[in-house]
Amino acid sequence: MAIQTSDLPFLNPYRHGFVRVATCVPKVRLADPAANARSVLELVKQGQAQGVALMAFPELGLTGYSIDDLHHQDVLLDAVEEALAELARASNTLSPIFVVGAPLRDGPRLFNCAIAIGGGRVLGAIPKSFLPNYREFYEKRWFSSGAGVSDQTLTVAGHDIPFGSDLVFKVEGVQPFTFHAEICEDFWTPSPPSTAAALAGAEILLNLSASSVVIGKSETRRLLCASQSARCLAAYVYAAAGAGESSTDLAWDGHGDIWELGALLAQTERFAATANLAVADIDVARIRQERFRQGSFGDAAEAAQHYFRQARAGFEPPAGELALARPVERFPFTPSDPAKLRENCYEAYNIQVQGLARRIEASGLRKLVIGISGGLDSTQALIVAAKAMDQMGLPRANILGFTMPGFATSDRTKNNAHALMKAFGVTGQELDIRPAAKQMLADLGHPFAEGEPVYDVTFENVQAGLRTDYLFRLANHHGGLVVGTGDLSELALGWCTYGVGDHMSHYNPNSGAPKTLIQHLIRFVAHSGDVDAATAALLEDILGTEISPELVPGEKTQSTESFVGPYALQDFNLYYLSRFGMAPSKIAYLALNAWGDAAKGGWPANTPPASRVAYDLPTIKGWLELFLRRFFANQFKRSAVPNGPKIASGGALSPRGDWRMPSDAQADAWLAELQANVPG
The missing domain is CATH 3.60.110.10 (Carbon-nitrogen hydrolase)
Known part of the structure; x- marks a missing residue:
């Protein structure tokens, strides 16, 4: 038989x-x-x-x-x-x-x-x-x-x-x-x-x-x-x-x-x-x-x-286990070949710059407003904004950068935000959102206003929402465009608050770039020769900072990847699900081949230090299940994203681009396929 x-x-x-x-x-x-x-x-x-x-x-x-x-x-x-x-x-x-x-x-x-x-x-x-x-x-x-x-x-x-x-x-x-x-x-x-x-x-x-x-x-x-x-x-x-x-x-x-x-x-x-x-x-x-x-x-x-x-x-294949005979990139959005990676970064960076410059030209406005957190995404958005202003022949001082510390902002990220704005010659300011946040929490009757350490979603989103409110009103006040900072990975996972800065803006040059590509784009600029040694060192320090929303106070940094999974794996899942329509079991199989014995043969030059880890099949399966749940549950956020250029060969998630799905689609069939066909 x-x-x-x-x-x-x-x-x-x-x-x-x-x-x-x-x-x-x-x-x-x-x-x-x-x-x-x-x-x-x-x-x-x-x-x-x-x-x-x-x-x-x-x-x-x-x-x-x-x-x-x-x-x-x-x-x-x-x-x-x-x-x-x-x-x-x-x-x-x-x-x-x-x-x-x-x-x-x-x-x-x-x-x-x-x-x-x-x-x-x-x-x-x-x-x-x-x-x-x-x-x-x-x-x-x-x-x-x-x-x-x-x-x-x-x-x-x-x-x-x-x-x-x-x-x-x-x-x-x-x-x-x-x-x-x-x-x-x-x-x-x-x-x-x-x-x-x-x-x-x-x-x-x-x-x-x-x-x-x-x-x-x-x-x-x-x-x-x-x-x-x-x-x-x-x-x-x-x-x-x-x-x-x-x-x-x-x-x-x-x-x-x-x-x-x-x-x-x-x-x-x-x-x-x-x-x-x-x-x-x-x-x-x-x-x-x-x-x-x-x-x-x-x-x-x-x-x-x-x-x-x-x-x-x-033809009947061998019935037992058989090692996969083909290379599987650990980072499908960022090739391991250094020359190809440089070429991709050059193209991605210039796609972002050209898109933002064209939007500035079309709007007739001459100023940009951007929130600078000292994290990866806002850093790349600022770099792109500076280059776009250069291309338009406008002074970088027309970029109004605001760092807006909240209740959990670290000294490291705040200091990096100020240093970044100074290094790129933009008009940098600090706007402390804590007084306004306390007032809004009091108006809402939130326990934090009475001194209780309640750090729930309302507490977090009051801070995120206020930052966005300020940015849009500052844009009105100064006659500028709000530059978005949220990236493709965050959109896929729904790791963005609806209607706030990592979701909403007048134009978002990062919307088509996954997190793993953002990291390499910053590194590309750091080593391009376009910035001095001090700025390159600053960018490397930002790259070495743990990814965090910095919304909840505490001794331990609030880690994004502990909630949504390693971006290395989740970008892998995004690529194969949205670009190739692969079944979850096949994605897990490819991920195991890419990451299950990741140290074998050494690490490619483009592997970030934080990603030099291996993942077993139960871990891969667990994070893939979370990805599927979040991907399906958060389509409503992707259906309302601002304009931004498609960048990565793996596709984009704009409803006007190459991804369309209803906001009320269910993940049950994908989850069932994963459970039925992936052991562990």
Whole structure:
């Protein structure tokens, strides 16, 4: 009886929508199909040991690409048939489906083919459509084009198999998927066959290649792989010929890549002297999500005039635990690659600046009003405001910064707020809200006004609300705009008081930036060279301050993350829920892979010191449950946010942007899925 998804353990990627693939580079023996078939089987056995479902081998790998006129020798072509028969027989006891390259005869024509094998049989063959006949290539000397060959069968190794350029392979089992194969030059044309195959439903696109190598060619291949996987909303698995090919006039680098939606997941060792393979888990479920999320893909599929047949096969994954074979960023909003992180911070910072500058220009006002707490969000908002004024040619003194200490404001944050306003040359003032807060609490009949230490939500929000009241009235008084400070993470969690400063403003440049990105934006400015050493040190001190609303007095600092969870985890949850629509169990699985053994291999350079921790599955599950409850319960706050630019690639939560949901939606189904499918 076939296993079901629920039969697989939690720590098995096939349970969560992944399919394991491999790109393979055997060492070929020229004009020796029997030896090459043995090399293929050795790699297939390695793939089976690693739980691989689908394996791609190079173009004409059973014969060698560079044998030239030997392709027309009957001895060679007969040996190819025998090798294919042996591969089919051997596949009866091997779980992976594998695709090899070989020449196949069809009457008076010879085709350069990708041949799929699995489950004890040859599943089908796809001929190469576009034959290069320029520079060092002259394939038309030996092969016929497969373009237009459709709805045909071919006898291979004594069996009739589906044959044609109209073929995709549908694999059934616990984690179904559909794949297609094209061959080398097909990929370099303006309209690759894989584009039509993707529109016909293929999620995994293979390329069997024998691309020779010259300086710079590998980068072109990667550009094409990345673009094809991104444009087709697919995975692209590329396998090129390597060791063993003739060195008469060319060289071969054995370039193998695995791409998904424009991102490189794995690659083989180039110029290896021996056979090698690279393995990665393709998120087929995510590919399907992206396809129906982007309606234009469905429109293109509807408009396509291509017909494809399906050749069917089956695959059952290993039933036990299996380590995930793909990288998972701990901070999906902030890449671990330092160069990419710098580029992202540069773009995010300038998106914020441009947005605020445009709003200043459109409003006709020339002053900004901003509350400065000495915390992360108001610091970044002030930095953006200063740069926007510079861009507009207005003096920074037109920024009216107010630090408004309350009952729990620490000396550290207040002093940092004053130092920050001075460092950036804004008009800084202090406005003590405590007298007004005491009066409002007395008017409300609150016990605190009588000297009782009652620190409830009313006590907290009186302070938060007064700060906002003052800012808006100060903006009226001075003819300015109130700059918001709340960030994307706070909006997701509802960690903002409705109608007050972290929720309401005239314009909020931080609204599209999650907390983990805000931290890096401040660090980006600190080390950009645009500020002096003293200001850089001040920004680092702010980054090192525990995140706190500072509303409740006491010896112990009021910690935000003790209430809403670590922002590192909650930003992770936000990214995968809102951007990819993933089930909670899958988010927990990915979080465990990112954070469960976080110290393994060291920490990426962009990891904040406070986030250099590991989380076990019960902890991940607990904070994810809280995230789901808060995310659903606080949509009403997100439905009334002020304007602000979309910044992060993970999306935004503005009701005018790319997130819409009713304020009274229920989280029950998501919570039930989490409880049912995540142990602990």
